[in-house]
Amino acid sequence: MKTWPHPSIPDWDGSIAGARALQVELARGVILEDAPSALAPRRIAGFDVGFEDDNRTTRAAAVLLDAASLEPVAEVVARIPTSMPYIPGLLSFRELPALFEALRQLPETPDLVFVDGHGIAHPRRLGIAAHFGVASGLPTLGVAKKILVGRHVPLGETPGDAVELVDGTDWIGWLLRSKARCRPLIVSPGHRVSPQGALRHVRAALRGYRLPEPTRLADRIASRRDRRRMSTA
DNA sequence: GCGACAG
DNA sequence: ATCTTGTCGC
Secondary structure (H helix, E strand, O other): OOOOOOOOOOOOOOOHHHHHHHHHHHHOOOOOOOOHHHHOOOEEEEEEEEEEOOOOEEEEEEEEEEOOOOOEEEEEEEEEEOOOOOOOOOHHHHHHHHHHHHHHHOOOOOOEEEEEOOOOOOOOOOOHHHHHHHHHOOOEEEEEOOOOOOEOOOOOOOOOOEEEEEEOOEEEEEEEOOOOOOOOEEEEEEEOOOHHHHHHHHHHOOOOOOOOHHHHHHHHHHOOHHHOOOOOO
16 A cells, blocks of 8 residues: 655545545634625635646745735745645645645734645545645635536636536536636635535636636745736836 | 546 | 746636
């Protein structure tokens, strides 16, 4: 049985079977009700993870924004050694340690966290956004670019249109047309956020781009795309 | 057994 | 995720 070191993930034996079992266990702790502080957040944050040096280094970027203006107020980048490979369904076990390091470096704790990846829209209802939420206690939601699991009826073409994403009898999130002529986003609750709340927060954080500001800005920094081109001004 | 499979 | 400029289309 192959196992990996597991920094900052309590109760995991390092195995794939153990990871799946722990996901089922942790998913029972996910709360799908809106936390008061998340309903009217003052500070929101976006997190994204990337890799360097042939995947030997894991890099997490976090951007803190003023919820009202959507203007960034702080940005941090954390780098730690990569501990395991990417395994579909087990993404959080690979990226969680870096997310925690970035969270630790933020000057202020966010009221609501946007994570690049799925919340409960996951085979065992514990995508990285949900895992990060239950492990940190913070309200979180997931914004992914591709469906991992679930089905849906056709989505309209008008920006703002959304349809439910369901898996079996479970309502696990939404498909959201965030921008015209762009592939839809998959939005799902992570922790302490309701399905309706997750959709409302993402819509409120859109600024004409496919991705909502928190994850869009974190994405740019994480990919070093920030110090490259400049198209406007 | 076959196909699918977040980042 | 990542390697990577220009280019076609709205």
